[in-house]
Amino acid sequence: MIGTESKKQEILKAYQFRHACKVFDNNKKISDEDFHFILETGRLSPSSFGFEPWKFVVIQDAALREKLKPVSLGAQGQLPTASHFVVILAKREENLKHDSDYVIKMVKDIHHMPEEVMQHHLGFYKNFAKTELEDNDRLMFEWSIRQTYIALGNMMTAAAQIGIDSCPIEGFDKKQVTSILQNEGIINANDFGVSCMVAFGYREKDPKRSQTRQNLDEIVEWR
């Protein structure tokens, strides 16, 4: 099993390589092929009930990045220097009701569920939305955002596996960013909301402090 052993080591190296890169090398751009690969890992990520409640807006226009800067405190270094800057959107609750056009599209046209499977799936979902999301709009949107974090994590790891840096960003004024994206015609009200941002590129210099984490025995419990 030497093959698996070296593969595991290589993957863990990518986890150590990844850090929240605040400033990127402005002269280095990610190739189209590599960025397509990163997007593919987002696209192929799993999501609850297979609803894929996400959209990836790649913001390359310097003027639009400039508009986002004053309301995105956590992206001051990343917005001007990232090779690719992504705003991840999450489906709003209206799109996620069990009888919404979007949900019906997902189970019928995307997942091609046979009628019986579909009825079972949607019945299960309806019950989940009622009991676990309390049929509450805000909780349903939060649940939608959770799913986008699976894609977020996967994209950053995939990038690191091919030597590309990234930075996840939550530090921005969600209302103002939403309003800017609405004015640009990127978001329709009630369709999507802003989940988070993630910048990709190549580091200018190595991080000052090395990566630290809690030990495994602090975060794992065996029963």
Place this chain on the structure above:
Amino acid sequence: MIGTESKKQEILKAYQFRHACKVFDNNKKISDEDFHFILETGRLSPSSFGFEPWKFVVIQDAALREKLKPVSLGAQGQLPTASHFVVILAKREENLKHDSDYVIKMVKDIHHMPEEVMQHHLGFYKNFAKTELEDNDRLMFEWSIRQTYIALGNMMTAAAQIGIDSCPIEGFDKKQVTSILQNEGIINANDFGVSCMVAFGYREKDPKRSQTRQNLDEIVEWR
């Protein structure tokens, strides 16, 4: 760049290999080394402000799995057959206040931030908690859960990269599962809440339907 090209193909193959595996081969167990590797990818996952608000409870005790079964509708096939069954916990809001013992431990003892950096980091966080999480306990817990989904996604992808199957599970009665874990002394009230479950093992048979997703042009917008 043949090396990178084949690495990308190999990674994307893992995304295609992964599916929500409902029933595992009861006779095949994941080796300690492989499961340790999967946990490591969870441990090394990024989280907002570096707070790592997670715990991974690996439930191997058959009697405890049996107790969870009646209140975990989405885990009927996985609980009895998974090689390793994990309940992911997320830190509750009390642990995530900017002046909580846990947050202070994270910035001081885990991330070894110099005093000045720490003050800046916590000031930024305090403001984030106020403006974006509205100093609302439920939203803070939801935000904590989001972070655990980064680790969830990474662990499933890492498993798939070494040929191990998995299934993420949200379909369970959160109140009842929490209560069972409290009775077992696994969760202290106000410390952790249940985020989700994830089962690992080896598939018994291939999935009936092949993986489908929205196309890239439906979920990506360039600006």
